[in-house]
Amino acid sequence: MLAPLGLLQAIEDGTKLLFKEDILPSRGDISLFSIGPSIAVISVLLSFLVIPLGYHFVLADLSIGVFLWIAISSIAPIGLLMAGYSSNNKYSFLGGLRAAAESISYEIPLTFCVLAISLRVIR
Numbered sequence: 001m002l003a004p005l006g007l008l009q010a011i012e013d014g015t016k017l018l019f020k021e022d023i024l025p026s027r028g029d030i031s032l033f034s035i036g037p038s039i040a041v042i043s044v045l046l047s048f049l050v051i052p053l054g055y056h057f058v059l060a061d062l063s064i065g066v067f068l069w070i071a072i073s074s075i076a077p078i079g080l081l082m083a084g085y086s087s088n089n090k091y092s093f094l095g096g097l098r099a100a101a102e103s104i105s106y107e108i109p110l111t112f113c114v115l116a117i118s119l120r121v122i123r
Helices: 009-018 030-050 065-073 076-085 090-122
Strands: none
Touching: 030 065, 030 076, 065 090, 076 090
């Protein structure tokens, strides 16, 4: 189904993913395999709580907003590691390890930039 300019493409892809079959590993840990990607996605979605969407529209107005954003966004690599480890396959584990290392390597400079800006604003 095509929408004009692809406006509904994300909604269509989301509903398609909801009705797909779950393929679980036969030798792996099924609970970790299911929880790992959920932790990664939930940490990304929770980080939007402290981002102001307008001048008077903030979902969670916290005094520690920047630090909470950094802390919540740093949970995502744990979910990536869990997803790679739980399938009990060395290539999946290496892929999860690589994805987590890549996520952490992007996160460190981003954290320093955000902290530098927040320290500059405080003065």
